[in-house]
Amino acid sequence: SEEDESSLDYFYFPKYLPVDFQVVEEISDGELYYIRFENEDEFFYISQGSILSAKQKRIDTENSEIESIEIDGHQGFYAGMDDKQVIYLEMGNISICIYGNIGKKEMFQMADNLELLKK
Numbered sequence: 001s002e003e004d005e006s007s008l009d010y011f012y013f014p015k016y017l018p019v020d021f022q023v024v025e026e027i028s029d030g031e032l033y034y035i036r037f038e039n040e041d042e043f044f045y046i047s048q049g050s051i052l053s054a055k056q057k058r059i060d061t062e063n064s065e066i067e068s069i070e071i072d073g074h075q076g077f078y079a080g081m082d083d084k085q086v087i088y089l090e091m092g093n094i095s096i097c098i099y100g101n102i103g104k105k106e107m108f109q110m111a112d113n114l115e116l117l118k119k
Contacts, residue, residue: 009118010116010117010118011033011048011116011117012046012048012091012094012096012114012115012116012117013046013114013115013117014046014098014109014110014111014113014114014115015113015114015115016109016110016112016113017037017110018037018039018042018044018102018106018110020039021037021038021039021042021044022037022038022039023035023036023037024036024037024038025045031049031050032047032048032049033047033048033049034046034047034048035047037100041101042100042101042102043100043101043102044098044099044100044101044102044106044107044110045097045098045099045100046096046097046098046110047096047097047099048094048095048096048097049094049095050093050094050095051090051092051093051094051095064079064080064081065079065080065081066078066079067079069087069089071089071111071112071114072112072114074089074090074091075089075090076088076089076090076096078104078107078108080104083101084099084100084101085099085100085101085102085103085104085107086098086099086107087099087107087108087110087111089111089114091114096111096114098110098111
């Protein structure tokens with residue numbers, strides 16, 4: 001249900017992850033859930049938070065090429081800046097952010113394969 005999603009007891013996690021990446025950090029503070037993956041010099045993180053949260057979300061897109069996107073009926077945007085990329089999606093009461101330096105193709109492959117899982 002919408003209430004369950006916004007409680008962060010559930011997490012949108014991709015069915016697809018790039019090969020050989022390991023979890024190096026995980027944070028959960030009740031309003032935000034964050035997982036960072038690394039493989040040598042490459043990294044990405046997936047974060048999820050309530051859209052209704054009192055915390056203001058900021059994503060640096062200065063000097064970026066920004067395009068509106070829709071994935072499985074969810075609106076958001078893609079931004080590419082220097083060697084990093086970000087995908088931001090609104091999933092009802094929560095937002096998902098995938099950020100890293102793994103390339104546009106890998107980012108979209110993860111975003112296209114999100115599934116809601118119980119933590």
